Amino acid sequence: MNAESKLIAAIPFAVPTSRWDDALAATLGPAELLLYRSNLLGSDLTVTNFGGGNTSAKLIETDPLSGKEVEVLWVKGSGGDIGSMKLDGFSTLYQDRLLGLEAHYSGPDDDDKMVGYLPHCTFNLNSRAASIDTPLHALLPFAHVDHVHPDAIIALAASSGGEAATQAIWGGRIGWLPWKRPGYTLGVMLRDFVAANPGVEGVMLAGHGIICWADSAKACYEHTIELIADAATYLNDRLAGRPAFGGRKVAANPDRAAIAADLMPRLRGFMTGARRKLGHFSDDAAALEFVGSVDFERLSALGTSCPDHFLRTKIAPLMLDPARLQDDAYLAEQVAAYRAMYGAYYERCRRPNSPAMRDANPVVVLVPGVGRITFATDKTTARLAGEFYGNAINVMRGAEAIGDYIALDEQEAFDIEYWLLEEAKLQRMPAPKPMVGRIALVTGGAGGIGAATATRFLRDGACVVLADRDMAAAEQVRAELAGQFGQDVVRAIGCDVTDEAQVEAAFAYAAREFGGVDILVANAGIASSATIEQTTLDLWNRNYDVLAKGYFLTTKHAWPLLRRMKEQGGASVVFIGSKNAVAAAAGASAYASAKAAANHLARCLALEGAPDGIRVNIVNPDAVIRGSRIWSGDWRKERAASNKIDPGDELEAHYRNRSLLKRDVLPEDIAEAAYWLGSDASAKSTGNMINVDAGNVQAFTR
Known part of the structure; x- marks a missing residue:
């Protein structure tokens, strides 16, 4: 470490500017202006983090019962995100009833009780639950509050x-209130402070943010932006020319992406519990600055300060020694030690009525030189946990520039994490879909069967990596599925299954993006039709390269990731075979024998995988014509010629009528079988074949 590396200047805070559009605002009504202001604030990550913050406006509405005009508080409802919410994300409450609630309040011990009164103030039967921060907005005598x-x-x-x-920044224009957990008492403290300081324009709430107000939506928005810009500028002046966190101790490792891809599945395998974890890796500049710093261990051990950050990231992160990442015993020991630490924290702080201890595994894992890895039971939550810890890093940097960083008191942190109101919110959440926490990699993911299979797994909550040699086609499918299921849960990567380096890279990508692989669907394929005399060596080798070697390579490189799931219920491999793998076909010996080789490979792997909890099964389709890239090429003409029929609609009719059930076989039919074999519904099936061919007596396996 040289002097120059130690003195790299701290990353500055972004300084927000107004994005208000007067022309657009002029077209909006009062409620729409509140939404516009909220979306502008929430979509700017220099202003607030996902789900953080709340906005309100006191508007005049017509009471549906009396027909009279009444004052209604529109305030962001519980659990929403001001950046993406719509009008139905606001709670609406009678302002006079909210003010009347103070008759039921006798002191800080009543905070939880007061939340129970909020539904009684609902205006117009609005079903959106009111936030715990509602009193902060209701008790202030201002039209617009952020x-x-x-x-x-x-x-x-x-x-x-x-x-x-x-x-120093605002000279008394902005007040200061000491830490108090959100709730009715904080609302009363805020109201009383403003009443005692009539010229104040906002109040800093120690530990969790700022609240400010104005007489119009635009003025409130621009006031909020101005205050944040003032704070950022002040901090940047104090950070200028000085290293953050005591200077650099560990430089960023140029191989950090590969290190993360290797590390994440191993950590994931050690995080046993009721549900599997999904990972998210970040090596952004802020993360690398922090984990490589002199003060990293001291500050990390303190945990986060803001309740929004803490609820997403747990009491503290797990810190790992970058020199010992290849040692499984060390990793297992560190995860176990974290769980023991968390259990001891729970026992020290629990109240007589505290909910049962939740998952004790770490959420945030920090590695000097590598970055930040976060784990949760779904990908979006894992990503957001990482973003929130990124916010916490920024907070620590700024806090240390003007004093000492102050984290939440341990008991206060516990009381927030295990707050009965927070527990009630968790209990109201819908049950997760059955495949949440699972990661499937589908080869040939851009084709008809591959895309249908990905869709089926995504529909029940899995994350999916589409691997296909045609990256443009894979990206198109990914974009379509992301539009349906969300950007977080689906990825695409170019991969020729006959190229071992590309196959290895695809699984490293899955490990880095999601934390590993639970399900492999080996589907990439080709088809050819030729008599033995017409079959060239190139044609023979091409079939065996894709259908035999390709299945071998994908399974070989999936295996280390699949083995990691033994303690969490095991893993699954599904080969998409063919009717031709079990039924001889004239004029297609290269294709049929290569498919037969792949099927027998699956049976061998079922024997090998059983001790590690890896199930290997086969789906044998027949004549999946609709949506198939194979059937759109020469194979269609070749099979039509072999059967002496027209390659148009006649071909589909031929295969339909040939089947016992006289039905078309569709990509979705194969996907359903692959899904069943990949899910826990088939937990006691391995080494099996399922024919999805509408009935073909030649392919009967018994």
Whole structure:
């Protein structure tokens, strides 16, 4: 480590600017203006993190019962995100009833009780549950109120020098309140502070953000942006020319992406519990700055400060020694030690009525030189946990620039994490889909069967990697599926299954993007039709390269990832075979024998995989013509010629009428069988073949 590397300047805070569009705003009504303001604030990550912050407006509405005009508080509802919410994301409550709730309040011990009264204030039967922050908006006598948690503001709120910095920046225009958990008491404290300081324009809430107000939607938005910009500029002045976190101790490893791909499946395998974990890797500049710093271990051990950050990231991260990442015993020991630490924290802090201890596995894993890895039971939550810890890193950087970083008190952190109101929110959440936490890699993912199979797994909550030699086609399918199921859960990678380096790279990609692989669907294929005399060596080798060697290579490189799931219920391999693998076909010896080789490989692997909990099964389709790239090429003409029929509609009719059930076989039919074999519904099946061919007596396996 040289002096120059130690003195790399700290990453500055982004300074937001107004994005208000007067022309657009002029077309909007009062409620739509509130939504516009909220979306503008929430879509700017320099202003607030996902799901963080809340906005409100007190609007005049017509009471549906009395027909009279009444004042209604429109405020972001529980669990929403101001960046992406629609009008139905707001709770609407009678303002006079909210003010009347104080008759039921006798002190801080009533905070939870007061939440129970909020539904009684609902206006117009709105089903959107009110947020715990509703009193902060209701008890302030202002038309428009914003409460946000930008990193620059939290850096002030979580520093020993924060109150002094607030005074230095705004000189009394912005007040300061000490830490108090969100709820009715904080609303009362805020109201009373504003009443006692009539010239104040906003209040810093120690530990969790700023609240400010104005008389119009535009003025409130621009006031919020101005305050955040002021804080960011002040912090940047103090960070300028100095290294963050005491300077650099460990440089970024140029091989960090490969290290993460190797590390994540091993960590995932050790995180046993009720549900499997999905991973998210980040090596952004802020993460690398932090994990490679002198102060990394000291600050990491403190945990996060803002409740929004803490609820996503747990009491503290797991820190790993980058020199020992290849040692499975070390990794297992560290994960076990974290669970023991978390269990001890729970026992120290639990209340008589606390909910049962939740998953004790780490959420955030930090590795010097590598970056930040986060785990959760679904990909979106894992990604968001990483983003929230990124916010926490920014907060620590700024807080240390003006004083000492202050994390949440352990008991206070526990009381937030195991708050009965938070538990009630968790209990209201719908049950996860059956495949949430599973990762499937589908070769030939851009084809008819591959895309249908990916769709089927995604529909029940799995994450999917589409691997296909035609990257453009794979990307098109990925984009379509992302539009249907969300960007987080589907990826695409170019992969020729006959190229071992590309196959290895595809599984490393799956490991880095999601944390491993639970299900392999080996589907990439070709087809050819030729008599033995017409079959060239090139044609023979091409069939065996794709259908035999390709299946071998994909399974070989999937195997280490699949073995990691033994302690979590095992893993599954599904070969997409063919009717021709079990029924001889004239004029297709290269194709049929290569498919037979793949099927027998699957049976051999079923024997080999059983001790490690890896099931290997086969789906044998026949004549899946619709949506198939194979049947759109020469194979269609070749099979039509072999059967002496027209390659148009006659071909589909030929195969339909040839079947016992007289039905077309569609890609979705094969996908359903592949899904069943990949799911726990077939947990006691291995070495089996399922024919999905509408009935072909030649292909009967027994």
